[in-house]
Amino acid sequence: KAGVTQTPRYLIKTRGQQVTLSCSPISGHRSVSWYQQTPGQGLQFLFEYFSETQRNKGNFPGRFSGRQFSNSRSEMNVSTLELGDSALYLCASSSWTGVQETQYFGPGTRLLVL
Amino acid sequence: KQEVTQIPAALSVPEGENLVLNCSFTDSAIYNLQWFRQDPGKGLTSLLLIQSSQREQTSGRLNASLDKSSGRSTLYIAASQPGDSATYLCAVKRGETSGSRLTFGEGTQLTVNP
Numbered sequence: 001k002a003g004v005t006q007t008p009r010y011l012i013k014t015r016g017q018q019v020t021l022s023c024s025p026i027s028g029h030r031s032v033s034w035y036q037q038t039p040g041q042g043l044q045f046l047f048e049y050f051s052e053t054q055r056n057k058g059n060f061p062g063r064f065s066g067r068q069f070s071n072s073r074s075e076m077n078v079s080t081l082e083l084g085d086s087a088l089y090l091c092a093s094s095s096w097t098g099v100q101e102t103q104y105f106g107p108g109t110r111l112l113v114l
Numbered sequence: 115k116q117e118v119t120q121i122p123a124a125l126s127v128p129e130g131e132n133l134v135l136n137c138s139f140t141d142s143a144i145y146n147l148q149w150f151r152q153d154p155g156k157g158l159t160s161l162l163l164i165q166s167s168q169r170e171q172t173s174g175r176l177n178a179s180l181d182k183s184s185g186r187s188t189l190y191i192a193a194s195q196p197g198d199s200a201t202y203l204c205a206v207k208r209g210e211t212s213g214s215r216l217t218f219g220e221g222t223q224l225t226v227n228p
């Protein structure tokens with residue numbers, strides 16, 4: 001099975017622009033979660049989508065948004081970029097087996113805001 | 115609010131040594147705890163998952179234990195190798211109905227010297 005894929009892998013933007021990141025989960029996985037990783041804050045939960053519905057949301061401003069499509073692929077969008085949005089953005093997909101749930105992470109998208 | 119702490123923040127050992135990484139969490143009402151490995155600039159690789167009803171899990175040279183009542187988990191690595199050099203993160207999931215949201219510790223950066 002192919003793993004979680006994220007595109008693009010690297011991105012450079014300037015302040016005020018917007019950006020869209022994409023995540024394709026493992027086939028059959030219906031849950032996709034997004035995390036932001038920075039040296040100062042570590043890994044912070046952004047939001048989770050399950051069957052095209054947002055199931056959980058972290059403490060991030062409304063500039064951060066996401067969506068999930070019927071094929072479980074997910075996108076996250078950041079509008080009006082700030083320097084502090086520079087980070088590694090990771091997505092994870094998971095599937096509940098009825099016994100346990102393991103999350104599988106993609107390689108991440110590294111965003112640099114200048 | 116769940117907080118996860120990992121000690122030490124960094125660890126350097128000679129090859130062949132056995133070592134223990136520590137993880138503590140403030141809210142014992144967890145559903146499971148997962149240990150991940152992250153190589154520089156890369157995504158996360160799941161190492162071990164312990165359900166709240168379990169005491170330990172083993173995979174090869176890795177053994178993870180969980181003491182939910184005291185809010186602690188340890189990751190034991192036997193006969194360390196240079197290839198084990200990475201950042202190790204622990205993460206807890208709050209409850210079965212909390213979706214897939216994980217709360218992460220800051221990680222322990224491990225260096226195994228040849």
